[in-house]
Amino acid sequence: MRARLGLLSGIIECTLVLLELMAGLVLTNSFFNFMYKHSQGLQTGDKIPAWNSFCMHLATNILVIVWMIFRLSQKRQPTTNISNMAAKLNLWPLPSRLSSSTMRTLLSAFLLHLVGCTGMVLAQQATGRWLFSWSNYWNEQQGWIWNGIADMLVLAPIREELTFRGLIFSIFYLRGTAFKVSPAQTQTEDDSNDEVASSKSNRNAGKKKSRSNDTVAEPSSSLANTQESLAWSSGWKVECVLVSAGTFGLVHLLNLFGARYTKTYIILQVLLGMTIGCFYALRFVQSEDGLIETVLLHMINNAFSSALPVDQELDLKDPLVLIPLLMTFIVYGSLAYREYIKLRSQAPTPFEILTPRPEPTTPAVDGDNEDKTNDDETQEAVSTRSQQSESKEE
Numbered sequence: 001m002r003a004r005l006g007l008l009s010g011i012i013e014c015t016l017v018l019l020e021l022m023a024g025l026v027l028t029n030s031f032f033n034f035m036y037k038h039s040q041g042l043q044t045g046d047k048i049p050a051w052n053s054f055c056m057h058l059a060t061n062i063l064v065i066v067w068m069i070f071r072l073s074q075k076r077q078p079t080t081n082i083s084n085m086a087a088k089l090n091l092w093p094l095p096s097r098l099s100s101s102t103m104r105t106l107l108s109a110f111l112l113h114l115v116g117c118t119g120m121v122l123a124q125q126a127t128g129r130w131l132f133s134w135s136n137y138w139n140e141q142q143g144w145i146w147n148g149i150a151d152m153l154v155l156a157p158i159r160e161e162l163t164f165r166g167l168i169f170s171i172f173y174l175r176g177t178a179f180k181v182s183p184a185q186t187q188t189e190d191d192s193n194d195e196v197a198s199s200k201s202n203r204n205a206g207k208k209k210s211r212s213n214d215t216v217a218e219p220s221s222s223l224a225n226t227q228e229s230l231a232w233s234s235g236w237k238v239e240c241v242l243v244s245a246g247t248f249g250l251v252h253l254l255n256l257f258g259a260r261y262t263k264t265y266i267i268l269q270v271l272l273g274m275t276i277g278c279f280y281a282l283r284f285v286q287s288e289d290g291l292i293e294t295v296l297l298h299m300i301n302n303a304f305s306s307a308l309p310v311d312q313e314l315d316l317k318d319p320l321v322l323i324p325l326l327m328t329f330i331v332y333g334s335l336a337y338r339e340y341i342k343l344r345s346q347a348p349t350p351f352e353i354l355t356p357r358p359e360p361t362t363p364a365v366d367g368d369n370e371d372k373t374n375d376d377e378t379q380e381a382v383s384t385r386s387q388q389s390e391s392k393e394e
Helices: 002-040 050-076 082-088 100-127 146-174 183-205 208-257 263-286 291-305 319-345 366-393
Strands: none
Touching: 002 050, 002 146, 002 208, 050 082, 050 146, 100 291, 100 319, 146 208, 146 263, 146 291, 208 263, 208 319, 263 291, 263 319
């Protein structure tokens, strides 16, 4: 019953996060449009100039991105502010140097996409049938579509990575104690109950020896519980990765409500989103550079995949379409499996993005310890004298 309630609450919270994202984009963009048209004396149906529309679109996404960072900071620790969380995710200020592991991953992703696109161009040139085009970026009626360029190459990767690899993942990760209770947690609770009962009995009976023995036995039990809890946390990360990737793929079904996308393109978005989302989430868990690596990977993928027109029906039986799709599934599936093996084989560690900072502790000073010892000795001497005086009076 507890697991079902935890699962239901996690689904509800993730749904609310997605609704927050969509409502924030729609309402903020509508507010900017209304204020601009009202200030310029334009009517409701009048068209806004391209540059002004681009600036409003940029401002809308910046506000939504800041809100996502704030929501994630509240998930990690209530006292964490937006600037600290952005620094923790390596989003701002931008790191001066990426780790070697991140550089290898980005370079590999770029070269794989470059080889695949080069092969597609050569195949289309040989057959005389072209599928790639600049229609997502430019057309004769509008010219350069700056909103689409900025959203597809910069804003959408940041927004989606914050939502799915940030908030969605963290929600399910933090609700792990509600989904399943690890043996280490159960043992920890039992030990804490035993310690409370033992301390009460020792305090009443005044058995200092047994209390000291209990204190000596605590470190080994605590160490075992910590190791077991970390191992359980490593397995729970994989399940959160699947939830994050599945949500990332299924959310593309919302494009069915738009007239611009074809159904075939949306189905490919869902399936590829789940596959690629697994790879992104696994890298997010293990990367030293936080969310910045998955954002850059997302930008690279969008830069190459955006050459495929979204408003053109695709024949999946066509070799020019089928072969690149199969290669994409195979490549990203292999990359995700390799990252999964690395996650399961490495030493289990807590998820650093969501690990609260330890409270600052003041080291004990030798002088304070000596004063405390002297106070104890003074109290013992006073109690001994009072007992002697009572015995003399008797």
